[in-house]
Amino acid sequence: MSNARAILKGVGVTKLFGGLRAVEDVDFQVEEGEVFGLIGPNGAGKTTLLNLISGIYPLSRGEISFCDHRLNGLKAHQIAHLGIGRAFQIVRAFEGLSVMENVLVGHLFGSPKSRNVRKGLSEVEKVLAFVKLEAKKKFRTSETTIGDKKRMELARALAMHPKLLLLDEVMAGLNHREIDELMDVIRAINHMGITIVMIEHVMKAVMGVCKRIMVLHHGRRIALGTPMEIANNQDVIKSYLGERFSQLNLK
Amino acid sequence: MSERESRRRRLYVYIGLAVFALLVVAPFFLRGYWVRVLTNMFMFAILAESVNIIAGYCGYLALGNMLFFGMGSYIVAVLMVKLGLPFFPAFIAAGLGSCVFSVLVGLPILRLKSQYFLTGTVGLMKLLEEIVRNITFTGGGQGLTLPIFPGGPQAANIFFYFCMFGLMMAVVGATLFISKSHLGYAFLSIKSDEQAASVMGINPTPYKTIAWAISALFTGMTGGLYAYWMSYIDPVEAFQIAPSIKMYLMMTLGGSATVIGPVLGAFFVEFISELVWGRFLEIHFLILGLILVLVVIFAPKGLIGFVGKRFKLSDYLKGIRQNRV
Numbered sequence: 001m002s003n004a005r006a007i008l009k010g011v012g013v014t015k016l017f018g019g020l021r022a023v024e025d026v027d028f029q030v031e032e033g034e035v036f037g038l039i040g041p042n043g044a045g046k047t048t049l050l051n052l053i054s055g056i057y058p059l060s061r062g063e064i065s066f067c068d069h070r071l072n073g074l075k076a077h078q079i080a081h082l083g084i085g086r087a088f089q090i091v092r093a094f095e096g097l098s099v100m101e102n103v104l105v106g107h108l109f110g111s112p113k114s115r116n117v118r119k120g121l122s123e124v125e126k127v128l129a130f131v132k133l134e135a136k137k138k139f140r141t142s143e144t145t146i147g148d149k150k151r152m153e154l155a156r157a158l159a160m161h162p163k164l165l166l167l168d169e170v171m172a173g174l175n176h177r178e179i180d181e182l183m184d185v186i187r188a189i190n191h192m193g194i195t196i197v198m199i200e201h202v203m204k205a206v207m208g209v210c211k212r213i214m215v216l217h218h219g220r221r222i223a224l225g226t227p228m229e230i231a232n233n234q235d236v237i238k239s240y241l242g243e244r245f246s247q248l249n250l251k
Numbered sequence: 252m253s254e255r256e257s258r259r260r261r262l263y264v265y266i267g268l269a270v271f272a273l274l275v276v277a278p279f280f281l282r283g284y285w286v287r288v289l290t291n292m293f294m295f296a297i298l299a300e301s302v303n304i305i306a307g308y309c310g311y312l313a314l315g316n317m318l319f320f321g322m323g324s325y326i327v328a329v330l331m332v333k334l335g336l337p338f339f340p341a342f343i344a345a346g347l348g349s350c351v352f353s354v355l356v357g358l359p360i361l362r363l364k365s366q367y368f369l370t371g372t373v374g375l376m377k378l379l380e381e382i383v384r385n386i387t388f389t390g391g392g393q394g395l396t397l398p399i400f401p402g403g404p405q406a407a408n409i410f411f412y413f414c415m416f417g418l419m420m421a422v423v424g425a426t427l428f429i430s431k432s433h434l435g436y437a438f439l440s441i442k443s444d445e446q447a448a449s450v451m452g453i454n455p456t457p458y459k460t461i462a463w464a465i466s467a468l469f470t471g472m473t474g475g476l477y478a479y480w481m482s483y484i485d486p487v488e489a490f491q492i493a494p495s496i497k498m499y500l501m502m503t504l505g506g507s508a509t510v511i512g513p514v515l516g517a518f519f520v521e522f523i524s525e526l527v528w529g530r531f532l533e534i535h536f537l538i539l540g541l542i543l544v545l546v547v548i549f550a551p552k553g554l555i556g557f558v559g560k561r562f563k564l565s566d567y568l569k570g571i572r573q574n575r576v
Contacts, residue, residue: 054450080452088450094443096508097436105440108433109452115433160452 004031007164007195012062015048022048024219035196037210041240044216046199050166054086055079085162087153089169093141100124100137103155110160131155131185147178167198171205183209278412286408292521293415297473299501299513300422301466307507309462310442314495315372318379319349319467321489323474325383328395328484342475349471353463361459380490394485411480422469426510438462504546506553515554
């Protein structure tokens, strides 16, 4: 683990919205090839941190670097071209495009050299098959279920050929069977060599998939470690997981 | 399924070719009046399609798009009257001038969103109108009189008919190309969610600028052609807000973000307008408004939504349910 290369690195990452400290002095390192979990109560600054990484908000202080590129000051599309794909928490499908076309957008623009629509479509078929969505490829996104939309988000990010995938609560709103299926998909993506940073409230998924987990609370990092360490961390139990979880888990 | 689809596609191609052939021979058989009506329809089809590229595909509601129309018509007028250039170079200059101008103003103004962009374009149009009105080089408030097309009214009818027709085919071709290429996907993504689009690797600025530049190119050329056709142009005629609104009516009616929808919409509105206008001058806008309301309620995707579908009442009731306030 110590000889793995850090693919994403944050030093003193801070985001202020006026007087509100959404993210404050957070340091982290994501190693190449790992699944890195990001948990914490609502409003802890998890999504803000992802927004800082993908360039939606500019940093107030600190520095984020990805594969030796400083991300500070880069626009969202430049960061996407470096190889960071993103699935949103609240599904942001492109209305008016079919499921397949949505994924195609990820493929066409994710890397600067794939602007051919016809070639792209056959590539997209493979990605859709991978997330088991090929049966609904012609559907309008408004006609699909929430589970399908989440898969579509994932497929769209995956079609960008990212080195790093940012997943924002892809499990939310899914039933148990769907969660299990999606966990397998995420593991398979990771096996392909793609590093993953995932925000998740579904503890089963976080504990089952992540190699390391960072816990945010009120914008600050309160813990960072393996799932076992996190599950037994008193601060985390107090602020987020609750007593019952640690008892269940320690059994 | 796919066989039926391809058969249907072939049918559309045949219909398209038949209409094309009909329109090519039509001016040799119709009376001058109807040739001019058709030319007018083509003109609005070009304008509606141009708006469709920036507003329908890219989601930027350029209500003041007629500013390029005015600009194109003034470029042609000034070049022909003041510099004595022949029509075709002036016509090309009208397109290119509008295109370049759209890029120059687009870079700052396309940063505005939704209604702010809309207002900005209208402001820009009024600004140009005032400039044109107040400098003598453009003839001031009196306007400019262009040279009349040589060869008599019959030849003029045919000439402008085919110029408009050719330009319409060009803009439809351009839209078809856009819809099939990565440009179309970029435009639609920007329209739907600009921020998500940029996270997917789309740099919105160049794409928005390209969309508006294409729109301006065709609108400007149309304006130039119109000025020569009417052989007179003044600031009020060149920079009108009413045709801008009509273009949106046509686009929405026919089906925005589709290739052929705005053309259908333009033909439909102009045809109805022509029929109604002669008989009920006072209420003809009322009737057009009523048609628009009905279409928006029953077929929010526009007239093109009817094509290739069997009539099912439940579909239209669904339209009402989804679109009621």
